[in-house]
Amino acid sequence: MSSSAKNDQGLVIFSPFKVKKMNKPLISIIVPVYNAEKYLDDCLESLVNQTYDNTEIILVDDGSSDGSGSICERYAKKDKRIVFISKKNGGVGSARNAGLAVAKGEYVFFCDSDDMVKYDLLEKSYETAAKENAEIVIFGVVTVNDSRKHIKEDHYIKKADYSNIKDSRILFAEMKKNDEYSSCVQYMLLKRSVIRRKFIHMIHEDELFTPQVLYEAEKAVFIPDELYIRKIHDNSVTTTRKSAENYTAMVHVIAGLEKIENKDSVLVSHLCDLYRTINVIYSKLEKEEKIKAKDTKAKADKHFIKMMICADPEYRKYYRHAVLSKIYHAGKY
Known part of the structure; x- marks a missing residue:
């Protein structure tokens, strides 16, 4: 498998070590894909090279009109852990629901197709979940632009100390109080048992889904490690004009x-x-x-x-x- 320790900005993306063999629970990685051919290889390389290898990677092509579907098929052919689903366009929520419908994992991680993750995201988040008996593990995020330049002043950076909080609702309350709450479901590992509802088939689906799982769970913890690499683009949802x-x-x-x-x-x-x-x-x-x-x-x-x-x-x-x-x-x- 391909590996590289750092990119030009010092962000560790792929593992410089061999993937560890683990007798641990299956984690389902669900990736909604829509016209992401420019970024998809980077995303998938960061997922297939995880140090935690007991995974299934569910790629849901949501009616892409570019080469995204072909890239998904290429990866599915060479990696037996990958499940490829092709469907008509229905939005991110619809694609995530399609992935959840076939997911077999005890844990679930959602990843956007234009983002990347650190090589040890699943290993660190699962180890925390197991140690704390937590149903939700929220982790830190680093934001980069299309040139992979690290954006230091970012809303997703959490500066408060949440290390002593184990209750999901208290964690939500403290993050709200500190103006550090984010509804983005990509920034957490979820135990499948807390996912009781489907995503709504509308934009801003995370704004409903994330509080639902936080109030369904009993234990949630935060680890400050910046394990998720969020990319921002000129045409992202957060930068386009509201309607x-x-x-x-x-x-x-x-x-x-x-x-x-x-x-x-x-x-x-x-x-x-x-x-x-x-x-x-x-x-x-x-x-x-x-x-x-x-x-x-x-x-x-x-x-x-x-x-x-x-x-x-x-x-x-x-x-x-x-x-x-x-x-x-x-x-x-």
Whole structure:
């Protein structure tokens, strides 16, 4: 297998050692693939060279129109651990669901096809899960641009100390308090047993899925090792202009979060934060996009006014603050 210790920026990607043979649980790696031929080889090389070798790598080509499918087929032919699925385009959530439907692993790791991982990501995260008896292990992230230059000032860098936290909801609460919470499901190893729901077939699917698994689990831990290499591109979701689709999807996310049965004040505060966020999104939409989102917005606004009055008493203040914040910033409701 190919190996290299570092790239030009000192990021260890492939293992400089032979893959270790392990009698450990199977880990399913699920990779949604869509028009990623420019980045896919780097991604797959970082996955097939993991020091933890008891894996299955499920590549889901989500209707790519470039050479991504051919690259997936080439890797599947030379590595028996790889399962290749080709389907019509349905979005990231749909592709992840297709992967979950065939996954056999006790643990699951989702990886984006235009990113890479450190050679020991699975080994370190699994060892932590086993040692702490944790259902979720969240790990550090390093962000690079297309030239693989390390971006040091990044929202995904966590500076607080979470080493003594083992409870999943407390970890969520502390990361929220420190403004270091990320919903990105790629940055964690999950025990399959905590995945009880499918991804929604909309953008921003992680915003719903990640709180769902955190509230399904009992134990979650964070390790500061920067094991996931996140690439940013000019056409990434986070850098493109927002649309009515973004607004509508986030309203759907908020509705889903309200349905979590064991929700608490932290989660309610979080979904109210998201309501404030979507109001900012709406304010920045082009006129045509605002018209498309108008009806959805009216329903969301009406719901929050209702919850300000009718929610459980311990939650009403969060809805009230969200509504008042909207009035303060918009000048009207």
